Amino acid sequence: MLFGGLGMKHSHILAATSAAAFLCMIPAVAQTAAPRIPRMADGKPNLTGLWQAMGTADWDIEDHSAAAGPFFQLGAIGAIPPGQGVVEGGAIPYKPAALEQKNKNFANRMKDDPEVKCYMPGVPRAAYLPYPFQIIQSNKDVLFAYEYATTNRLINMGKPQEAATDTWMGTSNGHWEKDTLVVDVTGFNGNAWFDRAGDFASDSLHVVERYSLLDANTMNYEATIEDPATFTRPWKINLILYRHREKDARLLEFKCVEFTEQLLYGDLVRKPSK
């Protein structure tokens, strides 16, 4: 809830709902029209490639207007770009206390947003950070390597494994439903956020991601978010991932830890003596 209040967002619900409905239709169409998509030897779609979301979901997954950023010194560079939300139905169905927490998160975002501190982004945020990610799909498992913070996760395509412990990125078990890669993610530690607007979930979060190629170079991304501790009902994120088609585009290294050290430890660094 970046600007104004809930009321403002509600005025967009209709538009967002119809947009979401349209988005949902695409995979279905894709399946029946069978556009040419890359496939593995076993006939499964081959998702290998460098992907990235467009848009502003990482600023706020809900509808939001343009706004000034927290630091006037950064001028237009630090401003928040406007964006149509990626939440189906327009608004996240927070429980009242959780909505309060989200607003608190936003107010304290420069201190508390894990992205500020170069902490792992969690799921689904990893999918729409403003950085690319590389999928390496083998004949066994599927590796997701995100540029941001060198975060990576392996999607286990074998016998589903229970999360051994709670983690930032959770434990991912995948399977194919026709041409859609379905990834069931559990075992979150509840520390990750959804965006810079302070949207969040608890450690009872359960995410089901669906990756469906629309054609060779675009992929529909849907995530069902379930967390009874935070939300009144399950809800969905829906957006499109685009393949980087630039010649020789590849995943680069964004190890951001050292860009946060002065922020995190600067007050404990010895000051030069007078």
Next chain:
Amino acid sequence: MNQRIFLWMAMAAVAPLSSVAGQTASQTTPKSSKPAADAKTPWGDPDIQGTWTSDDTWGVPFERPKNFGTRATLTEDELKDRQKRVEQSEEFVGTGGGNTHSPAVAELQAKEKGEAAPAPAAGRFGRGVDSAPVPGHWGEFARRPSHQTSQIVEPADGRLPALTPEAQAKLDAKNKVRREAIPASYTNWSYYDRCITRGVAGSILPVIYGNGLEIVQTPGYVAIRYEMVHDVRIIPTDGRPHLSSNIRSYMGDAVGHWEGKTLVVETTNFLGDRMAVGVNGDGGAPYSEDLKLTERFTRASGNSINYEMIVDDPKTYTATWKVAFPITQEPGYQLFEYACHEGNMAMHNMLSAARMEDKKAAAAAAGQK
């Protein structure tokens, strides 16, 4: 990281014992029905996928002790001795780490026996994490004794070639910073302690824990994930050239190709003057931005890969040198999320303690005036 430091301290007691304990992967061949040495992916590349660990080389000296000269392998007697030490470290780990140096543990043990607590030992043990009663700890260990006398296999004496004068100066400067009694800043610590990375070499050279890596292949790519500090390398094998030399990174730019059943990976474009090609990316002289690493992964059996790495950095070393050891698949070995930076409370605490020491020193100095 707290845990890392604790582990190092806890394992300091075993280090002398294990520094001779080690292994090469050929003594026992665990039955594995699946992959053979010539396993192929469905698209015809050699299949080196799976979870691997350099544990079997844990304890083999990086540089060969001088008394071995140019002898690269152990004698049968020496091997037997190493086998014994492997068994000992297995037992050590199996029984909870027995960090008997810890006064806290000694106190607990005394209490169990109904005896008075022993007097705390002098020195650093008994301070910091050791001052709280904690149980012993686990560590990783070799399953089979290595025949190797050192991890470095070239030059023939198994020792690092001489450093260039500029590299020696960089090493001296780095050591001075690392050894400052009261650290001024987070930059006093290694890139590993800071949870940035262990670099390419540091991610595979065996240490007391976190030696796991996972290889995932697809047509045109090999990816390697390293558990520690959650590093990952995406290695194109489609013949593309290196990135522009203007793009530099800690893990460098890796391109690979297959030579028969061997994956050859050449990595360049490193950030110079930061990391070293040594244990945890900090052991030894910082390498230059001209560093080129050439790694070879050759599946030797169903559960082992012969790994080697040639280090070429004329600004740092007066000759190229090579490290070689097997990496193996071990039943049940699995990678977990290593959220290093996210849990790096130790950095905050160490700096906070250092500033307190500064204050005390300043107060003492003021009192003397």
